[in-house]
Amino acid sequence: MFDIDIRKTVRSPKRAFALRVAFRTDSQRVVIVGPSGSGKSLTLQAIAGLLRPDEGRIAVAGTELFNSATGRNLPPQARKVGYLFQDYALFPHLNVRQNIGFGLNRGWFNRENSASAVAVDHWLDMFRLRHVAHQRPDELSGGQRQRVALARALAPQPSALLLDEPFAALDRGLRARLRGELDRIQRHLGIPMILITHDEEDAALLGDHVVRLRDGMVDDDPDRIADAEGECDDLALPPGFTQTNPNP
Numbered sequence: 001m002f003d004i005d006i007r008k009t010v011r012s013p014k015r016a017f018a019l020r021v022a023f024r025t026d027s028q029r030v031v032i033v034g035p036s037g038s039g040k041s042l043t044l045q046a047i048a049g050l051l052r053p054d055e056g057r058i059a060v061a062g063t064e065l066f067n068s069a070t071g072r073n074l075p076p077q078a079r080k081v082g083y084l085f086q087d088y089a090l091f092p093h094l095n096v097r098q099n100i101g102f103g104l105n106r107g108w109f110n111r112e113n114s115a116s117a118v119a120v121d122h123w124l125d126m127f128r129l130r131h132v133a134h135q136r137p138d139e140l141s142g143g144q145r146q147r148v149a150l151a152r153a154l155a156p157q158p159s160a161l162l163l164d165e166p167f168a169a170l171d172r173g174l175r176a177r178l179r180g181e182l183d184r185i186q187r188h189l190g191i192p193m194i195l196i197t198h199d200e201e202d203a204a205l206l207g208d209h210v211v212r213l214r215d216g217m218v219d220d221d222p223d224r225i226a227d228a229e230g231e232c233d234d235l236a237l238p239p240g241f242t243q244t245n246p247n248p
């Protein structure tokens with residue numbers, strides 16, 4: 001289902017980060033977990049076609065999307081992958097219905113045609129959004145915004161779904177509910193997905209295949225990941241702060 005081998009070095013003026021990620025799985029449900037800065041988003045961007053690897057090969061659901069050896073590099077729109085951004089990236093001046101239909105109507109100015117109207121109705125019902133269909137993103141709750149973004153990513157019927165920290169902006173209760181909802185919807189649609197997260201609970205429920213990243217590489221030793229998550233424990237306090245409870 002996913003055959004990924006990405007090598008990419010990204011550089012900022014003071015630092016270079018080397019991404020060397022390879023995994024292959026027949027599972028439809030992949031979760032990439034790892035600490036901040038381990039290369040999760042870069043990996044997802046490379047699969048979506050938003051970042052060109054220096055070398056490697058990317059194949060999803062039997063379609064080769066990138067191969068440095070042959071020069072194949074499908075543009076993002078030809079990859080047919082739905083991408084859910086961390087901040088959802090909804091269009092602020094479009095209502096829920098228009099956001100979901102955006103990819104179906106191909107452009108800002110195209111009027112909704114009857115086939116896409118039926119399709120949008122379907123997604124509004126599936127995600128329980130019909131009662132807010134005419135509201136704009138700033139008039140929605142966090143959970144509703146997340147469901148609109150998911151419906152918009154799924155509406156063009158992509159061959160795979162890529163989710164960048166889909167629950168990060170939500171509180172714990174909502175997070176658990178929407179995690180369950182994504183679980184049901186993925187099973188219902190049978191769509192291959194890769195989800196990236198810091199949260200082991202996401203990995204436990206949604207990750208039939210779990211890829212652990214550290215420092216840009218796949219790490220098969222979970223204890224080392226746990227160490228990395230705790231790295232900030234040893235940070236010095238800022239000037240003027242006193243530690244009131246050194247051994248909580």
Ligand SMILES: Nc1ncnc2c1ncn2[C@@H]1O[C@H](COP(=O)(O)OP(=O)(O)OP(=O)(O)O)[C@@H](O)[C@H]1O
Nearest residue numbers: 010011012017034035036037038039040041042043
């Ligand atoms: N365009 C870029 N140019 C230079 N360095 C970059 C660029 N994008 C990301 N990086 C660096 O690459 C590393 C991995 O970034 P990435 O966004 O993939 O991390 P992540 O695991 O998704 O982190 P987080 O969980 O915080 O979102 C980071 O150290 C980051 O600073």
